[in-house]
Amino acid sequence: xxxxxxxxxxxxxxxxxxxxxxxxxxxxxxxxxxxxxxxxxxxxxxxxxxxxxxxxxxxxxxxxxxxxxxxxxxxxxxxxxxxxxxxxxxxxxxxxxxxxxxxxxxxxxxxxxxxxxxxxxxxxxxxxxxxxxxxxxxxxxxxxxxxxxxxxxxxxxxxxxxxxxxxxxxxxxxxxxxxxxxxxxxxxxxxxxxxxxxxxxxxxxxxxxxxxxxxxxxxxxxxxxxxxxxxxxxxxxxxxxxxxxxxxxxxxxxxxxxxxxxxxxxxxxxxxxxxxxxxxxxxxxxxxxxxxxxxxxxxxxxxxxxxxxxxxxxxxxxxxxxxxxxxxxxxxxxxxxxxxxxxxxxxxxxxxxxxxxxxxxxxxxxxxxxxxxxxxxxxxxxxxxxxxxxxxx
Numbered sequence: 001x002x003x004x005x006x007x008x009x010x011x012x013x014x015x016x017x018x019x020x021x022x023x024x025x026x027x028x029x030x031x032x033x034x035x036x037x038x039x040x041x042x043x044x045x046x047x048x049x050x051x052x053x054x055x056x057x058x059x060x061x062x063x064x065x066x067x068x069x070x071x072x073x074x075x076x077x078x079x080x081x082x083x084x085x086x087x088x089x090x091x092x093x094x095x096x097x098x099x100x101x102x103x104x105x106x107x108x109x110x111x112x113x114x115x116x117x118x119x120x121x122x123x124x125x126x127x128x129x130x131x132x133x134x135x136x137x138x139x140x141x142x143x144x145x146x147x148x149x150x151x152x153x154x155x156x157x158x159x160x161x162x163x164x165x166x167x168x169x170x171x172x173x174x175x176x177x178x179x180x181x182x183x184x185x186x187x188x189x190x191x192x193x194x195x196x197x198x199x200x201x202x203x204x205x206x207x208x209x210x211x212x213x214x215x216x217x218x219x220x221x222x223x224x225x226x227x228x229x230x231x232x233x234x235x236x237x238x239x240x241x242x243x244x245x246x247x248x249x250x251x252x253x254x255x256x257x258x259x260x261x262x263x264x265x266x267x268x269x270x271x272x273x274x275x276x277x278x279x280x281x282x283x284x285x286x287x288x289x290x291x292x293x294x295x296x297x298x299x300x301x302x303x304x305x306x307x308x309x310x311x312x313x314x315x316x317x318x319x320x321x322x323x324x325x326x327x328x329x330x331x332x333x334x335x336x337x338x339x340x341x342x343x344x345x346x347x348x349x350x351x352x353x354x355x356x357x358x359x360x361x362x363x364x365x366x367x368x369x370x371x372x373x374x375x376x377x378x379x380x381x382x383x384x385x386x387x388x389x390x391x392x393x
Contacts, residue, residue, distance in 0.1 A: 050310035058311065058342040068298060069318050070366075071344050071389050073375055079351055079383035080147055080376070081105045081121060087153065089125075089137070092160050093169060100125040100137050100155055104356055106378030109178040110365035111186060111212060112245040117143045117369055118212050119376060120188070121384055122174045123155060124356075129170040131195045135159065136172035138190065140213065146374045147386065157190065157207060157215050164192070164217050167203045171195035177289075177364050179238040179249045179272070185210055187249070187272045189221065189236040189258070204233040204260055206273050218273050221260075226277040235364065236260030238272065239293045239300060245368050250295045257326050259289040264304055266326065282321055284334055290316060291366035291375060299323055299337050305362050308343045312359030315343035316377070345377065345387060355380025 062072040085102040101123035108121035119141045127135035137158035141149035159168040171193035178188045188207045193200045206218040220230045239257040241250040249256050255268040258275060264282035267275040287304035294301040300321040308315035318340050325335025347359045363377035372388045379385045 047310060054308070054310045054342075055346070055348070058344075058346060061340070061342040062344060066338070068301075068320050068338055069340060069344065070301065070373060071318075073345055073373075073387035073389045075345075075349070075385060075387040076147060077349065079379065080143075080149055080386050081108075081119070081141060081151075081384035083124075083382065084151070087151070089154055089158075091158075093165070094127075098125050100158075101139055102126070103134055104382045105139065106381055106384055107175045107362050108365050108376050108378070108384055109176045109188070110367045110374070110376050111178050111180065111247075112367050112369050113212060115144065117146050117149075117367065117374065119143065119149060119365070119384070120156070120176060120178060122176070122378070127170055127172075130172075131200070132171065134172075135170060136174040136193075138173050138176060146369050146372075146388075152213070156213055157188070157217075159192075162217070164205070164219055167194065167201075167205060167220065168192040169194065171200060173205075175235045175362070175364055177235070177237045179240055180246060181249050181272055186212055187238070188215065189238070189260070191234040201231045202234040202261075203230055204236050208273070221273075221275040222267070222277055224274040226275075229277045232261070234261050235289050236267070236275075237289045237291070237293045237302075237364070239295055241295045242368055245370075247292070247294075247367065252295070252323055253327055257293075259283075259293050259302060259304075262286050262288050264289050264302065268326075278326075281334065282325070283319060283336075287317065288362075291363040291377075293321075295323065303363065303366065308346060311343060311346040312361065313357065314360045314362050315347075316345040316361060316363055317343050345375070347379070349379070349385075351383050352379040352385065355382030357381035361385075 083105050087101045088097045089100040091098050103124035105121050105123050108119050111118045121139050123137050123139040124134045137155035140152040140156045143149045174191045176190035186209045192203045192205050204221045206221050207215040209215045222229045236258045239250050240247040258267045259282050266278035269275045287306035290303040290305045292303050302319045302321050305314045320338040322335040325331040347353050360380050361377050365376040367374050368391050371391050375387045
């Protein structure tokens with residue numbers, strides 16, 4: 001009898017242990033999840049506090065500009081362009097109508113012509129062939145006040161079944177700059193990428209136009225003189241000079257100059273189409289060429305975007321570059337005469353913080369218009385915003 005009771009007790013103990021084990025496991029897992037959530041919340045709180053401090057410092061810097069910088073820039077509180085799921089375009093490669101700007105509309109270039117702002121923006125639509133799941137095309141919108149835009153119904157530049165398809169499909173055409181030549185022709189430097197379920201191969205390419213609507217492609221900017229540098233090149237801004245509301249390509253020592261890709265690498269050209277790689281950086285900290293490279297009496301005002309720690313993945317900075325550094329490799333400090341210690345534009349509004357890429361402001365467009373500088377920028381890789389400052393003669 002005693003042995004029977006002992007066996008029964010042992011059986012019950014095993015049952016209790018087996019039943020309790022999942023409970024103990026669940027309790028342990030719940031505690032671990034709670035600990036991870038607490039760590040994440042603490043980390044988020046630390047980041048938020050760091051952003052507040054960094055933003056206050058940047059704002060204080062903008063309140064006391066040294067005089068060589070542009071600014072301070074005042075943002076328009078709402079996006080000037082948003083994704084449009086109703087726009088349909090017959091894609092020549094996909095062979096069907098697609099919603100070409102339903103995902104994102106951002107990172108534009110701009111030109112002032114006939115009293116209007118022509119805004120050329122990167123528009124994303126779905127594409128399962130692309131590793132990122134989207135394809136970029138370049139759209140056009142115009143405005144008489146710089147704020148309210150009317151869109152062209154179709155993209156003005158996009159991948160086609162042409163000789164440039166190998167550079168442009170399946171990722172498309174994106175981050176661009178436009179400059180007007182002395183000949184009245186507009187030159188677009190745009191970035192293409194392949195990205196067909198593979199690492200992205202960026203290529204800086206060139207297109208030209210006289211009316212800003214019809215564009216002729218010329219292929220990779222470095223193909224003729226530096227074919228080994230064609231891939232992994234992007235985002236080129238040509239040195240310009242201001243003439244009224246125009247920005248014209250400026251020659252220095254008989255050549256056109258361009259800052260492009262990360263590090264603001266230098267290149268030069270005689271025709272704004274075929275470019276020579278120089279092999280030196282204008283902004284060694286890895287900044288990507290941005291809104292303008294403006295030739296002035298005191299140097300070249302160069303804008304670029306780069307990471308700014310707590311303020312976001314991409315923020316905007318200004319630098320004054322020695323024009324002599326374009327041709328002289330012995331200039332101290334890489335030709336940098338002055339450089340901002342804090343960004344002059346960074347993510348603040350909800351639509352600059354939340355989107356495809358949060359905490360992001362990227363600008364490829366700064367134009368003089370109606371007594372102001374209009375700076376157009378991509379926000380959270382989803383929207384287009386604008387900020388302005390007085391135009392000083």
